[in-house]
C-alpha cells in the first residue's frame with residue numbers, strides 16, 4: 001500500500017526511481033511523484049494517475065539529480081489528485097517527504113502547526129503534516145528533526161525525507177510499514193519492497209520497526225529508537241530479476257496462474273527429505289508443543305483467509321484439534337480467548353498486512369505460539385512469528401492473488417499432516433497416500449492449464465453478465481469464496497459465494513432466469529447433494545456451470561456447461577479446482593477491458609487498517 005523508492009549515488013536518481021516505482025506500482029497506483037535535491041533546492045514533480053503520467057510530465061524537461069525520493073500512492077486521506085500526490089514539502093520547500101502508512105493524530109498536529117507556526121496546508125493528506133513537522137524541528141541536522149517529528153507522530157509509517165540543506169543524503173524511518181535498504185556500489189537505495197531494487201542490487205538490509213536509516217552514496221547507517229548505531233546482517237535476495245517481469249505473458253496474473261505447478265512443486269519438495277518425510281527445518285515447534293495445543297486459530301485477510309478455511313478442515317481432520325478461522329480485522333478487536341495452549345497460524349503472502357500483523361501481536365501477547373505461512377522472506381509477519389513455513393511461490397506482482405493461494409493451501413496440508421503424524425492421529429498408510437497425492441498435484445495442474453482455451457471461450461460467453469454466484473460444499477465452499485473474490489476484484493462483476501446448503505435459507509431469492517451459478521461439485525461424498533442444489537437453481541432459471549472431477553459425468557445432465565479437473569482425493573481438490581476459476585475471472589476481466597493487474601481501488605499490500 002503505497003510504494004517508496006529513494007536513490008543516492010553517482011547515477012541518475014530519476015531513472016532509478018522511475019524504474020523502481022514501476023516495479024512497485026502494484027502497491028498503489030492512483031498517483032505518483034518524485035522529489036530531487038538539485039542546485040541547492042528541492043524540485044517536486046507529481047501527478048494523478050499511473051507512473052507513465054509522471055514519466056510524461058518529466059519528459060518535458062531534463063530535470064535530474066543524484067539524490068531523490070519517489071512515491072506511488074494508494075489514497076487513504078484525500079482523493080487521488082495532483083495536490084494530494086506525494087512527495088509533500090514544508091512551507092519553504094526545504095524539506096520533502098514520501099510516506100506510506102497513516103498518521104493517526106494528524107489532525108491534532110495540523111492544528112498545532114497552524115496555530116503556533118502559521119502553517120498553511122495545501123493537501124487533504126495526513127502525510128503533509130510530516131513535512132511541516134520536520135521543517136519546524138529542523139535546526140541543521142535532518143536526523144535530529146526526523147527523530148523529533150517521529151516522537152510526536154502516532155500511527156504507521158515508512159517515511160523517506162530529503163533536505164535541500166543536506167543534499168547528499170536520505171533519512172528514512174519505519175514503524176509498522178515495510179522498508180528495505182539496498183547496498184549498491186557508489187550508490188545506495190531505499191524502498192518499500194524488494195522488486196523495486198532487483199535490477200540494481202541483491203544485497204539488502206531489512207529495516208526493523210522504529211529504526212532510522214541514514215543513506216548516503218557511500219554508506220547506510222541504521223540506528224535504533226535510542227539513536228544507537230545497530231549492526232544488521234546483509235540479506236541476500238535469491239529471486240532473479242526475471243521473476244518480477246511478465247516474461248511474454250500479457251499480464252502478471254496470467255503468468256502467475258501458469259507458475260502454480262512450479263510453486264507447488266517447490267513448496268512441497270523443499271520440505272520433504274529423501275525418504276519422503278516432511279521436515280520442518282528451522283521450525284522449533286516440538287512434539288511436546290504440538291501435543292500441548294488444544295486450539296488453533298488461523299487468522300488472515302482476503303484470499304489468505306480463504307486458504308485458512310481449507311486449512312481448518314485439514315487440521316481438524318488430521319490433528320484432531322478444534323480450529324477457528326477468522327479475518328484478522330475482526331480477531332484483533334474481539335478480545336478472543338487465547339492462551340499458551342493456542343497455536344496461532346497467520347497466513348499472508350506479503351507478510352506486511354497490518355491487520356494480520358496486529359492480530360499476530362495480540363495472540364502472542366496472550367501467550368500463543370505463532371506459526372506463520374508467508375511468501376515474502378524477511379517480512380514483518382515472518383520476523384515476528386515464532387516459526388515460519390514459507391510458501392515458495394516467488395514474487396507475486398498481480399494484485400489478485402493466485403499462486404500465493406495455492407502454495408498457502410499446500411503449506412496448510414503439510415502442517416496438518418505433520419501435526420497429525422506427530423500426535424499419532426494420522427496413520428502411516430494415510431500419511432504416505434496423502435503425500436503421494438500431493439506430489440501428483442503439479443502434473444495434474446498442468447493438465448488443468450491445458451484447458452485454458454476452453455475456459456477462455458466460456459469467458460467470452462459470460463463477460464457481459466452483471467451477476468455471478470458461486471456455490472459449493474465442504475472444501476468446495478472455501479474455493480467458491482475465492483473464485484467469487486477473484487471474479488469481482490478484477491472484472492467488477494457483482495459476485496457472491498455461499499455454501500450450497502445455505503442457499504435455500506434466503507439467497508436463493510436472488511436466482512432468476514439466466515443468473516449465472518458456478519457450482520463446484522468435486523467432493524465425492526457430497527456429489528449428490530450438489531446435484532440437488534444445482535436442480536434447485538436450475539428450477540429458477542439459472543444458467544449453471546458445473547465443476548467436477550473427471551469421470552463424474554452425471555453432472556452433465558444438470559449443468560449447462562461442465563469444467564472437469566483431474567481425479568484426486570476429496571481433501572485436496574482445492575489445489576486444482578481454484579485454477580479454472582482464476583482463469584475464468586482473468587478472461588472475463590480481459591473481455592471487459594479491465595486493468596487486470598491493477599484493479600481499481602485496490603493495492604497489493606494492505607499496510608493500513
Ligand code: F6R
Nearest residue numbers: 302303304348349350353400401
Ligand atoms: C485478493 C488478494 C487479497 C489478499 C489480502 C491479504 O486477490 O490478494 O485479498 O489476499 O489482502 O494479503 P496478504 O496475503 O499479503 O496478507
